[in-house]
Amino acid sequence: MKRRLSLSVLFSLVLAAMVFPPVTQAKDIVVGTSVALTGKYARTGQEQLQGFQMWVDEVNARGGLLGQKVKLVHYDDESKPETGAKLYEKLITDDKVDLLIGPYSSDVTMAASTVAEKHGMPMVSSGASASEIWERGYKNTFGLYTLAELYMDQILDLGKSKGLKKIALIYENTAFPRGVAAGVKDKAKKLGMQIVFEEEYGKASTDFSSMIIKIKARKPDMVIGGSYLPDSTAFMRQAKENRLYAKIFAFAVGPGLPDFGQNLGLDAEGVMGNTQWEPTLKLPGAKEFAEKYKAKYGHEPGYHAGGGYGAGYVLEAAVKKAGSTDPDKVRAALFALDTVNAFGRFKVDATGRQIGKPAYAVQWLAGERHIVLPVEAATAKVVYPFKDWGKR
Amino acid sequence: MPDGGRRFNSGWIGVVLVVLASLAPLGLNDYQQSFLLQVFLVIALAQAWNLISGMTGYVSFGHAAFFGVGAYAGALFLTWGFPWWLAVMKGAGIALLLAVPLGFLTLRLRGPYFAIAMLGLNEVGRIVATLWVDVTHGGTGLTLSPELLPSLDVKYFTMFALALGATLLVAGIHRSRFGLELRAIREDEEAAEMVGVNTTLNKVIAFVLSALIPGAVGAVYVMYTSYINPSSAFEHARNIEMIVVVLFGGSGTVWGPIIGAGTVMVLRELLWAQFPAAHLAALGVLLLVVVLYLPGGLISILRDRQRTRPDVLR
Amino acid sequence: MELLEPEILLQLLIGGLLAGALYALLACGLNLVFGVMRVINLAHAELMLMGAFGAYVLFTVFGLHPLVSLLLIVPAIFFVGYYLQRFLIERVVGRPMLTSLLATYGLSIILINLGLLLFSADFKSIPALQGSFLIDELAVSKPRVTAGLISLLLTVGVYLFLERTRLGKAIRAVSEHAQVAAICGIDVRRIRMLTFGMAAAMAGAAGVMLSVIYSFWPGSGVDFIQKCFAIIIIGGMGNFVGAFYGGILLGVVEAFVGGFASTQWAEAVAYLLLVTVLLIRPTGLKGVARA
Numbered sequence: 001m002k003r004r005l006s007l008s009v010l011f012s013l014v015l016a017a018m019v020f021p022p023v024t025q026a027k028d029i030v031v032g033t034s035v036a037l038t039g040k041y042a043r044t045g046q047e048q049l050q051g052f053q054m055w056v057d058e059v060n061a062r063g064g065l066l067g068q069k070v071k072l073v074h075y076d077d078e079s080k081p082e083t084g085a086k087l088y089e090k091l092i093t094d095d096k097v098d099l100l101i102g103p104y105s106s107d108v109t110m111a112a113s114t115v116a117e118k119h120g121m122p123m124v125s126s127g128a129s130a131s132e133i134w135e136r137g138y139k140n141t142f143g144l145y146t147l148a149e150l151y152m153d154q155i156l157d158l159g160k161s162k163g164l165k166k167i168a169l170i171y172e173n174t175a176f177p178r179g180v181a182a183g184v185k186d187k188a189k190k191l192g193m194q195i196v197f198e199e200e201y202g203k204a205s206t207d208f209s210s211m212i213i214k215i216k217a218r219k220p221d222m223v224i225g226g227s228y229l230p231d232s233t234a235f236m237r238q239a240k241e242n243r244l245y246a247k248i249f250a251f252a253v254g255p256g257l258p259d260f261g262q263n264l265g266l267d268a269e270g271v272m273g274n275t276q277w278e279p280t281l282k283l284p285g286a287k288e289f290a291e292k293y294k295a296k297y298g299h300e301p302g303y304h305a306g307g308g309y310g311a312g313y314v315l316e317a318a319v320k321k322a323g324s325t326d327p328d329k330v331r332a333a334l335f336a337l338d339t340v341n342a343f344g345r346f347k348v349d350a351t352g353r354q355i356g357k358p359a360y361a362v363q364w365l366a367g368e369r370h371i372v373l374p375v376e377a378a379t380a381k382v383v384y385p386f387k388d389w390g391k392r
Numbered sequence: 393m394p395d396g397g398r399r400f401n402s403g404w405i406g407v408v409l410v411v412l413a414s415l416a417p418l419g420l421n422d423y424q425q426s427f428l429l430q431v432f433l434v435i436a437l438a439q440a441w442n443l444i445s446g447m448t449g450y451v452s453f454g455h456a457a458f459f460g461v462g463a464y465a466g467a468l469f470l471t472w473g474f475p476w477w478l479a480v481m482k483g484a485g486i487a488l489l490l491a492v493p494l495g496f497l498t499l500r501l502r503g504p505y506f507a508i509a510m511l512g513l514n515e516v517g518r519i520v521a522t523l524w525v526d527v528t529h530g531g532t533g534l535t536l537s538p539e540l541l542p543s544l545d546v547k548y549f550t551m552f553a554l555a556l557g558a559t560l561l562v563a564g565i566h567r568s569r570f571g572l573e574l575r576a577i578r579e580d581e582e583a584a585e586m587v588g589v590n591t592t593l594n595k596v597i598a599f600v601l602s603a604l605i606p607g608a609v610g611a612v613y614v615m616y617t618s619y620i621n622p623s624s625a626f627e628h629a630r631n632i633e634m635i636v637v638v639l640f641g642g643s644g645t646v647w648g649p650i651i652g653a654g655t656v657m658v659l660r661e662l663l664w665a666q667f668p669a670a671h672l673a674a675l676g677v678l679l680l681v682v683v684l685y686l687p688g689g690l691i692s693i694l695r696d697r698q699r700t701r702p703d704v705l706r
Numbered sequence: 707m708e709l710l711e712p713e714i715l716l717q718l719l720i721g722g723l724l725a726g727a728l729y730a731l732l733a734c735g736l737n738l739v740f741g742v743m744r745v746i747n748l749a750h751a752e753l754m755l756m757g758a759f760g761a762y763v764l765f766t767v768f769g770l771h772p773l774v775s776l777l778l779i780v781p782a783i784f785f786v787g788y789y790l791q792r793f794l795i796e797r798v799v800g801r802p803m804l805t806s807l808l809a810t811y812g813l814s815i816i817l818i819n820l821g822l823l824l825f826s827a828d829f830k831s832i833p834a835l836q837g838s839f840l841i842d843e844l845a846v847s848k849p850r851v852t853a854g855l856i857s858l859l860l861t862v863g864v865y866l867f868l869e870r871t872r873l874g875k876a877i878r879a880v881s882e883h884a885q886v887a888a889i890c891g892i893d894v895r896r897i898r899m900l901t902f903g904m905a906a907a908m909a910g911a912a913g914v915m916l917s918v919i920y921s922f923w924p925g926s927g928v929d930f931i932q933k934c935f936a937i938i939i940i941g942g943m944g945n946f947v948g949a950f951y952g953g954i955l956l957g958v959v960e961a962f963v964g965g966f967a968s969t970q971w972a973e974a975v976a977y978l979l980l981v982t983v984l985l986i987r988p989t990g991l992k993g994v995a996r997a
Contacts, residue, residue: 042828679809
């Protein structure tokens with residue numbers, strides 16, 4: 001009996017040894033990332049990964065980076081910040097990757113960037129835009145996206161020009177949507193507009209009916225959502241069920257994606273949103289990327305795919321400039337870089353925050369999304385006001 | 393039951409494990425060391441659950457509540473400039489302060505009512521963390537700046553000390569009169585009361601001790617992940633894990649949670665990054681198998697089958 | 707304040723009643739099982755999601771309207787429940803409460819994660835019923851009205867079945883006193899299988915109703931089962947009618963809290979009610995059972 005207990009302990013130790021396989025030294029340049037492949041951010045996370053994968057294929061076809069092949073290691077963070085943090089810990093200490101690409105969503109990036117910072121690894125973050133991320137004094141997080149705070153500026157300007165006053169503002173209770181909301185509140189104040197309704201909701205919320213009934217009572221001119229895809233879709237669906245009307249409906253993320261139109265059909269008509277990128281923008285290689293992406297994955301790339309692709313090119317430019325994958329050299333190169341690729345301009349300030357890229361507003365028109373603002377980049381004219389549910 | 397031979401034997405194994413764990417940081421890389429840290433975390437939590445649920449039979453479905461409270465307390469005190477060890481103590485202290493009234497209130501409940509009440513309390517914790525935005529930042533969560541964090545070695549040894557402390561506490565109680573009284577409550581609470589056991593006080597003491605440990609563990613955990621949000625602090629999977637680990641190893645025993653933690657963690661390590669869903673499904677299957685076919689846990693196979701086992705969960 | 711306008715109160719009330727009817731259908735099934743075999747089925751909400759995903763698959767693959775799939779899903783899940791009882795739950799009936807709690811807990815973990823493997827963690831929804839009925843100025847959501855009324859109908863149907871039919875009376879007899887029922891010649895084992903099958907079918911129907919209103923994913927069950935706990939604690943464990951009223955009550959309270967406070971508070975109501983009721987009345991408001 002004594003022996004049995006000892007044996008069981010020995011057995012556990014052997015099992016433990018299986019967990020620690022010998023480390024092999026790879027010759028490739030290994031890039032690590034975690035993306036949401038499941039959970040709330042899955043749809044957008046997948047696009048980002050696919051965009052990035054296209055860069056990996058292209059750079060290897062061109063003979064690799066610094067003469068070495070680029071290899072991608074990726075995991076699914078389930079849209080959860082805590083899983084993201086664990087995975088970046090694993091990427092850095094276990095997989096020993098050379099370079100890091102950030103996860104999707106500001107939420108997961110807040111957690112993952114702390115791990116990267118702890119290990120002094122620079123991280124090119126293609127899927128995050130809440131300015132909170134760059135207000136913590138970190139030196140290793142490099143943003144690609146226009147800041148969340150600026151997302152709704154053009155739409156608010158439009159509202160102002162039409163004489164609108166009352167705004168209903170709703171947002172998820174996490175980093176990015178709060179960033180969008182902070183930007184809206186700031187801008188509305190400057191424009192002399194009034195927030196007549198404001199409410200946060202939880203990450204898993206799918207029922208907005210009580211909220212909509214309240215919003216209806218305040219009769220807002222504009223309804224603005226700091227949202228992602230599932231919540232903006234559910235909100236519009238329930239807005240129709242409850243006959244909520246406003247002259248402008250605008251949401252973050254959701255309307256910038258093809259799925260928004262697919263899920264809502266005609267109900268998407270006239271809804272505004274914003275985008276970081278569209279294939280129609282006059283950028284070097286944007287059109288080619290969009291064509292290749294469609295050929296490979298069977299659907300148009302959204303801006304998250306463009307971001308993933310752009311992140312690859314930023315990484316490539318930085319490594320070439322640094323001449324190695326040494327974290328300190330890559331970091332210095334990223335700070336100094338000012339480059340334009342298919343996704344747009346990349347230039348960061350001293351905190352790593354993106355300052356080179358403008359914001360674009362989109363609108364769903366006749367089943368397609370078009371850039372409507374700024375006018376220089378527009379592919380269609382803004383349709384105003386939103387058509388009432390009864391008149392469709 | 394007193395059994396000098398076995399105690400002597402398991403004592404030796406214990407000493408060997410302690411020495412190995414103390415020397416481990418010398419030979420392991422960061423990731424492997426982090427893995428062991430997580431094993432200690434699970435052992436400490438499992439022992440805490442074992443203390444209340446394994447010994448008294450009051451099954452808690454929400455002990456992660458104390459973990460979450462400790463994690464938030466640890467994160468907050470660290471950001472407010474307290475040294476890490478004080479933050480850990482605050483985490484444990486706040487869990488303890490909450491556990492006293494909660495213990496008196498919830499332990500009046502029997503069977504499923506207690507289990508459900510604890511489950512509800514865990515959710516209440518999550519709600520408070522979500523809605524108390526001024527302090528917790530709500531759903532955004534708290535990130536700890538790297539310069540605030542103690543080194544991996546510090547966290548490793550703190551977690552190790554917690555696991556060891558929790559185990560010794562359970563072992564000590566196991567042999568004491570207090571432990572005997574707790575088991576009497578498990579067997580038949582009314583009868584225990586009739587023979588003069590102060591059941592309420594005993595239960596509350598066990599409950600408070602079992603809340604203190606997750607409180608401290610939570611605070612160390614947040615220093616390890618450097619991030620906490622309401623859903624990760626009050627994660628339901630953590631409750632599942634505590635229960636499965638204890639039952640799998642052997643409920644109400646000293647070694648059960650350790651054997652359970654070792655096995656479950658290795659299984660998890662092999663699966664989680666690649667198959668997060670498969671790993672939890674496997675835990676569910678384990679739980680079913682143990683409940684239906686192996687009520688005494690793994691440890692009951694290892695032991696002499698002829699020996700009566702009064703210390704095993706019915 | 708404009709919130710006190712009758713029109714808004716009426717809309718909140720209607721929304722609450724409709725949501726409550728769905729909760730009631732789900733909670734009544736849970737309580738039925740508890741009444742007959744003193745087992746709290748922690749996997750009840752996963753049976754519900756089985757219904758929701760069943761409707762999703764039938765809709766996406768065959769284009770079946772959820773109201774049509776309801777006719778297929780209810781009997782299918784009845785059999786799932788029937789055989790679950792036969793091969794799993796039957797083993798834990800009569801054993802300590804902990805054993806059945808843990809066994810159904812294990813079952814729920816397995817089902818959730820099988821769901822994740824099959825359907826991933828993405829939110830799914832079925833865009834089959836959309837828009838609203840307009841009664842004067844009042845807009846009432848079509849999917850909610852449909853789901854609410856069908857849920858109500860089913861719950862009342864099951865109630866009448868229990869009250870009026872021979873089989874229903876046998877179920878109630880077992881619920882009240884299993885040994886006496888057995889002496890009277892009732893096949894208790896078979897009654898338990900039928901009961902569990904029926905409760906599962908109710909959960910499955912609730913799942914189909916859920917699928918036309920909300921978006922859902924394999925982990926959605928956790929919120930629902932905890933709401934059910936709150937409901938059966940309020941309504942009394944094992945009490946079918948109590949669970950019905952409890953469900954309606956929770957739906958209405960949630961709607962009003964959502965209206966007067968916020969959606970985040972509405973999501974917290976069930977837990978706060980649950981804990982408060984338990985701490986004030988240790989055996990629930992109308993508790994019948996002591997473990």
